[in-house]
Amino acid sequence: MPLFPFAGLALLLMATALPSLAAEPLRLVHLQRCGDLLASGPLSYCLSAQGLQAGAVRVLLDGQPLAEQHVQRDGQQLRLQLDPDTYKSAPIWLEQEGQASNPVWLSLNSSHVLAAKPNEVAKNMDGLTTYTNLVSLIIEENADGLSTARQLAKKYGAEVVGAIPPLNTYQLRLPATTLLERDALVLRLGTEVNVDAVVVEESGAEEGEGSNELAAGKQPPEEKPSGDEWAANRFLDAVNYYQRRIPATHKPVPTTPIRIGVIERNVDFDTADFSDYLGAAPRSDGKPHTRLYARDASKPDGHGTTVAGILAARWDKGGNTGFLRGLDGAGPGFEVIVERNSDAGITANIAASVNLVEDGVRVLNWSWGIHRVGAKNIQGDEIDSLVRSGLAMNGYEELLEEFFLWLRAKHPDVIVVNSAGNGSSYSGADEYRLPSSFITDQLFVxxxxxxxxxxxVAVNDPAYVVKRSSSNSDMRVDITAAACAHASTVQADAAGDAHCGTSYATPMVTGIIAAVLSINPDLHPEQVRMLLRRSAMTIGKNFDFEPADAEDLTAPILPSERDYDLNNKDVGRSARLDMQKALDLAVESRDRVR
Incomplete structure (x- = not known):
């Protein structure tokens, strides 16, 4: 009799279990500049992976493997050394033993900021988490930013640790351990001759901006969405139009690839919606197709996954359906880059946006925003979520102003699409909310x-939809879109929970703008806004330009947006996105603009 009668069974069970242990998916979960963020020579990037085995791993940048001397490995951690004169910004991913990881966008541009560590934050008098020793200085445009920042750092015993050079903004680590010490230094720095503003960051240590806007104002749950929310924007009609009209045998429409930047943290590639975006994500038909680059998330229903899904989710497999993915085969191949630079709150959002614009992004999706402490909703109650102190808001306002001034001067064709917010408040008052209150042709709300x-009622009837009671509104809002989408799911063909908020209306508009620009890339932002408003359906009552308080859902449709017909039934009403009509006008605009 064998000495260990169950040994054979145990070995069999172990052998059966080994594949499952080895089957942990290969994923990139973190990518960030590290080392000296101000270095101009070889740049360091730190990557964190999961599922890496003990053997050799290939690191591919834009599909080309990096030489071994550029890669250092320590378990699941990788460190890259890249010369910016040799390489350019591109997607990066890992390959090992037949597996490919999710691709992540690696930017070789110079805007990078640090997030505070857990011991570098404290609660301020408003009860908000704020950084104690990291601030950013916006240097006057006529001064040398880096030189000035280093001079001030030496004067105050600080260190320059991060930068957004195109905005002449530099991050300092202050010799402060308490808010009292920090505020004293902030006050002194703010009076320096060449300092335009000091940006104080308010967000949690090493965590996100709190972008789940559904929590804003702690609204009671609204009624569940119907199954045809996107029909209100003619979503499927638009996909069908693009698929049939663009490659038409008679007068086909040439298209231009468009790159989209989504300021979010990550996307769950274990879901059915995104599982085929791994590695180079080849398609069997060989035609251009949508590409998605993002860090991997651990939850299928995360904010970034849902926002990205409205643009790029695979059709008929998971909880979501991506608009740009639906244009595959007829379109030019859209690139969707999900990127957030670091976890340093609003400052990191702007740093990421600057890098993406320099990397050729034409449309930025900002499904985020903040309210000033004390902001009130339309019922007169204070908003108590996604709020920032007056000190922080003043700095953010200056930083955003510098960003939009830079866009106008250097990248006038770039469009930023921003959510109006969900505080049942006013989107256009700078005392209440950023960034939506900014008035610029390049910001759509x-x-x-x-x-x-x-x-x-028919889909084009104003009564087909109603405003979400939580949605911010007023004249600054350009257009409304369906606010509800389904979260992605791990299991194929499963239905995800409904997520609602202006965060999810925003990528609907981002997607159609990208499609419009793929048809006519010569359109300028003000022309795209006019096109969206001319094509819009309506929502709400007709107020003859004098709406009751808070009932002006968007800027009212003007006679100039209806061929100067003063008697048009749409004039004076609020605007609702019509995706199919927008594409139709984009095709018409090719002959008018060129």
Whole structure:
């Protein structure tokens, strides 16, 4: 009799279990500049992976493997050394033993900031988490930013640790351990001759901006969305139009690839919606197709996954359906880059946006925003979520102003699409909310609507939808779109929970703008806004340009947006996105603009 009668069974079970242990998917979960962020020579990048085995691993940048001397490995951690004169910004991913990881966008541009560590934050008098020793200085444009920042750092015993050079903004680590010490230094730095503003960051240590806007104002749950929310924007009609009209045998429309930047943290590539975006993500038909680059998330229903899904989710496999993915085969191949630079709050959002614009992004999706402490909703109650102190808001306002001035001067064709917010408040008052209150042709603001209870009306009837009660509104809102989408799921063909908010209306508008620009890339931002408003359906009542308080859901449609017809039934109403009509006008605009 064998000495160990169950040994054979144990070995069999172990052998059966080994594949599952080895089957942990290969993923890139973190990528960030590290080392000296101000270095001009070889740049260091730190990567964190999961699922790496003990053997050799290939690191591919834009599909080309990096030489071994450029890669250092320590378990699941990798460190890259790249010469910016040799390489350019591109997607990077890992390959090992037949597996490919998710691709992540690696930018070789110079804007990078640090997030505070857990011992570098404290609660301020408003009860908000704020950085104690990291601030950013916006240097006057006529001064040498880096030189000035280093001089001030030496004067105050600080260190320059991060930068957004195109905005003449530099991050300092102050010799402060308490808020009292920090505020004293901030006050002195703010009076320096060449300092335009000091940006104080308010967000948690090494965590996100709190972008789940559904929590804003702690609204009670609204009624569940219907199954045809996107029908209110003619989503499927738009996909069908693009698929049939663009490659038409008679007068086909040439298209231009468009790169989209999404300021979010990550996307869950274990979901059915995104599982085929790994590595180079080849398609069997050989035609250009949508590409998605993002760090891997651990939850299928995360904010970034849902926002990215509205643009790029695979069709008929998971909880979501991506608009740009639906244009595959007819379109030019869209690139969707999900990027957030670091976890340093609003400052990191701007740093990431600057890098993406320099990397050729034409449309930026900002599904985020903040309210000033004390901001009130339309009922007169204070908003108590996604709020920042007056000190922080003043710095953010200056930083955003520098960003939009830079866009106008250097990248006038770039469009930023921003959510109006979900505080039942006013989107356009700078005392209340950023960034949506900025007035610039390059910033589009999106409100949210949902299906009404009227089932007996046509889709183009204003009563087909109603404003989401939580959606911010006023004249600054350019257009509304469906506010509800389904989260992605790990299991194929499963239905994800509904997520609602202006965060999810925003990528609907981002997607159609990208499609419009793929048809006519010569359109300028003000022309794209006019096109969206000319093509828009309506929502709400007709107020004859004098709406009751808070009932102006968007800027009212003007006679100039209806061929100067003063009697048009749409004039004076709020604007609702019509995706199919927008594409139709984009095709018409090719002959008018060129």
């Amino acid at each position: 999106v409100g949210g609507h949902q299906r009404s209870e009227r089932q007996d």
